[in-house]
Amino acid sequence: MAPPLRAAPPRLREAPPPAAAPAPLPEPLPEPAADSAPRAGFESLVGGRLPIWIGGVALVLAGFFLVRYSIENGLLGPAARTLLAALFGAALVAASEAARRAPQTRDDPRVAQALAGAGVASLYATLYLAAALYHLIAPGAAFVAMLAVTAAALGLSLRHGPPTAAMALVGGFVAPLIAGFDAAGIGPLLVYLTLFLAALFGLAIRRGWGWLALAACVAGFGWINFLAVALGGVPGDLPAVGAFTMLLAAGASAAFAATGIASRWLRIAPLVAGLVQLVALAPALDFSPLAWGFYLVLAAATLALTARQPTYAPASLAALALLLVLEGLALVQPDRGFAPVAAGIATLLFALPGHGWALRERHWAALAAAGTSGPLLVAHAAAPDLLAAWNWGMLELAAAAACGHLAWRLHRAAQPAMQPAATLAAGLLAAVGLAQFVPVSWLALPLTVVLVGLALWARVARVPALFVLPALPFVAALIAAALPIAGFAELLFASATGDRLPFAHLPAAATLLQSLALPVAALLATLLDPRQLGRAREWLGGTAITLGLLLVYALAKQPLAIDTLPRFVAWGFVERALLTQACLAAGWLMLKRQRLPRLGGVLLMLGLCRFVWFDLVLFNPALVAQSVGPLPLINAAFLHAALAAFWLWSLAPARGFRAAAALFTLVAALVAVRQATHGDLLTGPVSTGENGGYSAILLGVSGFWLWRGIAARHHDLRLAGLGLLTVVTCKVFLIDAAALDGLLRILSFLGLGVALIAIGWGYGRFLGSPAPAAPESDAAT
Secondary structure (H helix, E strand, O other), rough: OOOOOOOOOOOOOOOOOOOOOOOOOOOOOOOOOOOOOOOOHHHHHHHHHHHHHHHHHHHHHHHHHHHHHHHOOOOHHHHHHHHHHHHHHHHHHHHHHHHHHHHOOOOOOHHHHHHHHHHHHHHHHHHHHHHHOOOOOHHHHHHHHHHHHHHHHHHHHHOOOHHHHHHHHHHHHHHHHHHHOOOHHHHHHHHHHHHHHHHHHHHHHOOHHHHHHHHHHHHHHHHHHHHHHHHHOHHHHHHHHHHHHHHHHHHHHHHHOOOOOOOHHHHHHHHHHHHHHHHHHHHOOOOHHHHHHHHHHHHHHHHHHHOHHHHHHHHHHHHHHHHHHHHHHHHHOOOOHHHHHHHHHHHHHHHHHHHHOOOHHHHHHHHHHHHHHHHHHHHHHOOOOOOHHHHHHHHHHHHHHHHHHHHHHHOOOOOOOHHHHHHHHHHHHHHHHHOOOOOHHOOHHHHHHHHHHHHHHHHHHHHHHHHOOHHHHHHHHHOOOOOHHHHHHHHHHHHHOOOOHHHOOOOHHHHHHHHHHHHHHHHHHHHOOOOOHHHHHHHHHHHHHHHHHHHHHHHHOOOOOOHHHHHHHHHHHHHEEEEEEEEHHHHHHHHHHOOOOOHHHHHHHHHEEEEEEHHHHHHHOOOOOEEEEOOOOHHHHHHHHHHHHHHHHHOOOOOHHHHHHHHHHHHHHHHHHHHHHHHOOOOOOOOHHHHHHHHHHHHHHHHHHHHHHHHHHHHHHHHHHHHHHHHHHHHHHHHHHOOOOOOHHHHHHHHHHHHHHHHHHHHHHHOOOOOOOOOOOHHHH
């Protein structure tokens, strides 16, 4: 048996914790002593750092100006001046070592750094004086001394850090300016700058100082530009400047990579700057083989770097672009010299590795396409007289085949990224090459061939970007046909403003067929594929359709060739009616079959606008004499209006079509009366019989509309009939009755009365009859 449960003892209230004793107040801090260290900031910078570095610069300048003063005043000879400068530099270096060890200065390394940097700069300047200015030592000894100073600078920079390197950089580049840069010639100066830059780049690589490599590169290009301006009249020294540029660009780019500079754009900047500099120097070098050699060697180095690291790909593309600029500048010179050979070498330089490695990276495919097409096209454009036309054509077709093969290889390798570039290069080369075998007037033929080829290739490759390319040859064809298109614009303006003989403004039919027919037809066929042309599909398709209509219009104007006023009177209305009816019939057919309904709507509206503007407003045959035919009902005027009404009535499910059809029906009725009373020419006054005829036929039309509206349950058609009936009634009472008297007036009112009674009786029976449950036609209206 389980033991009984005991009740839990009552919980005792815990006593509250004792109150914490208040914390003692902090003792006040002692006031800083008057000679304590200053806070970091403006005071530390201005009072503690800048004076040391400014002092170091001042020491360097003191040594330079001491030597210069001795030169200007003839106090010392060349040997003594050089020895004095060397002793001054050595003393500064020794002072830096002493400052590094002395108890008073060893805790502040900036003093030793400033003295060491000033000493290095002084020693560089001394070497320049001894070797270049005074020729106290032979070139071989100068080279050995330069190596010694460079080794000393490297050792001191490694010992004292970046400030010493910065002082050495400043001193080494400024020294030639102080002593006179051209005192010993440009060659020794460039040797000095080359060795000095090599030392700086080596130091930067050893310590990982990217800033030093960048500063040395900027200073080196500064010297190049300074020398290019200063030596403008002494081209004999410029080849050495070109060689220095080539070495600086390659060395700086390598140094940037070795020092760990991460930015790809900084790494390629020296190469691009060197290429630009060589292009700028080439005209001063008369585009000589040496100038081309400098550029091609640096371009080859850029390609080699790109092969090792894709980071340099933009530099290779920039090298190719600048090459095309250099090639164009060279080939437009009266003496082309080495330029044609260099263009061929450049093509091989870029195209061969591009085609070989096209499947590795996309930039190689870009180099292949641009390297194959660019130099050849620039050479053709800048110097077409170098070869015969058929030779150019064969070269360009061969290059087009190479680019086409490149596009096929990219397609087989499922690399769509660069297929548009390769295809574009192939199309451009093919168009230019084929153009060499046809007359200028038939330029549209090769463009059409390329257009069709690009469209077919897009269907095979199925790369979205390829479907846009057929637009380019079409636009080129439009540019080539600018004059015929301008003739069309003049024709349309003249015709729309009332010129009765627009045929005189029409371009020649042969010219139109040669320049526009083929590309327009090809683009219209391309539109059958909904993927073609991309975003440009609408406006290019609209342009092609407009030009196609204008071409049909121009061809349709040829048989009658209305170029005189008598021919306008005899055939003007007939020709205009035929063209309008062609638009209406084509639009009606497309809308009826729902094939290209947008185009059908445009054609239908075009036909209606032509009818209204030309046949009712501008060249109304009742106002402007034009032959319409002598037979009643079987004449151009009546058939023209009746056919327009027929096309619209057959599209009548929409109320807008029925309203327009009703208006054209009225026009046909009025034309029938006018032609019956006037014959072939509709001009002249309105006779009494004609006026009554209008009333009679309009009354018949209103009765027909009422009957048809009642039978087909078209509410709007019934309203139109009632409205027309009201107008006819008012006309008879107010106009016709005033012009008649006697028996004619009685007969007119009698006929009107009978007709109105019959219409009213029939309409009343319609209104009184019950409506069907769900009349289909009324539901539509």
